[in-house]
Amino acid sequence: MKKVLLVTTVSGFVPQFQMHNVNILQKMGYEVHYAANYNIPSYGNDNNRLDGTGIVRHQIDFARSPYTKQTIIAYKQLKQLMKKNRFDLIHCHTPMGGALARLAAKNTNTKPVIYSVHGFHFYKGAPIQNFLIYQTMEKYFAHYTDVLITTNHEDYQAAQKFKMKENGKVYFVPGVGIEVEKFKNLTLDKRKLRKNLGISEETIILLSVGEVIKRKNHETVIKAMEKLKRTDIVYLICGQGELEEKLKNLTDELGLQNKVKFLGYQEATPYYHMANIFLHPSYREGLSRALMEAMAVGLPIICSKIRGNVDLVDNKGGRLIEVEEIDEYAKAILELSNNPKLRNNMSTYNLEKINQFDISNIDLMMEKIYKKSFD
Incomplete structure (x- = not known):
C-alpha cells in the first residue's frame, strides 16, 4: 500500500483540524502515517482521538x-523515518514541523512535499524580527516545497x-472548513446550560x-x-493554557x-449556542476555525482587525477592533449588548456568509490538490 506522512509539531493538530484530509487520503487508497511529538498533545490532555x-x-x-x-x-528522527518507509507524499503543518519535514524530505529525496501554512509568523503589524527570522526561513524552505497551501x-x-x-505551486484554500449544518x-x-453555570x-x-x-x-x-461596570454581562473563556x-x-x-468564568478545555459547541456575542481578540490568526464555528451558530462577532479575521468578518456581521484597543472593545460590547435587533441582523448575515467555508467545499479543493500532487 502506498503511504503518506503527515507531520506536525504537536500531536493534537491532526485530530483537531485534519481528519477530513486523513479521510480523503484513506479513500484514495493511501496508508496515513503521522509524525509528531505525542508527549505534548495540545487540544486536550491525551492522544485518544487518534485511536481507531x-x-x-x-x-x-x-x-x-x-x-x-x-x-x-x-x-535526524524524521530523516530516519523517511529513509525507512519511502513515503509517496509528505504533508506537513506548523512552522517547526514544516521546516524540518521539508529539510528531511530534501535530504532523503522524498517527494512530493505539501506544506500547509496556517498563518505565517510574519504579517502586517508583526515585530521586525518576525520578518528577519520567519520570512527568511519560509523563503528558504519554499525551494524544497512542491505545493504551498495558504488559508487567507x-x-x-x-x-x-x-x-x-521547480514546477511548485501556491494554492489558496480558505481554512480547514467546518460542518456548517452540524452547528x-x-x-x-x-436554560439548563445557563442554570448550570449560574447565569440568568x-x-x-x-x-x-x-x-x-x-x-x-x-x-x-x-x-x-x-470598564463596562455592568452586572448583566458575563465573559466565558473555553480553553486552557499557560496564562x-x-x-x-x-x-x-x-x-x-x-x-469572567474560565471553563477549561471543553467541547465548545454548547457554549456557542448559549452565548449572545462571540469575542475573538487574537494578535495573530491564519483563518480561525473557532471564528467560523461561531458564525455557523449565528453569533455576532467582535474580533481583532487582523489577517484571517478580515477574511471572515465585516461590518455587517460584527465589529473589527485594533488588537489592544481596550476602550473600543468595551464600546463594541456595549453597542451589541444594547441592541438585540443589530445582533439579529448580524446573525442572519453570518449564517449566510459562512456557507462558503463549509467543509464540503474545502474537501473538494484538497482532493484536487492531492490528485494533482500524485500525478
Missing part, C-alpha cells in the same frame, strides 16, 4: 522552539513572491474559544469588562470574579 482512525503513529521529539538541540534530534488572502499574496521548487441544527436546552436568562453572554495563551489576547477583553493562572489573578485584581 487507522493512522500509524511515529514519535518525533519536536520542541516548540528552534533554539534547542532537540531540533537536531527531531530532524494576506498569506497567499506573500507566498506568491517565494521562489518555489446550525444542534438542539440544546439553553437576562444576562448577556460573551464567549471566547481558544488556548489561554498570549496570542489569543483574552487579557484585552478582561480589561474591557472592567490561565495569570488571567485568573488579573480577574481577581479587577474584581471580576463573577463576570
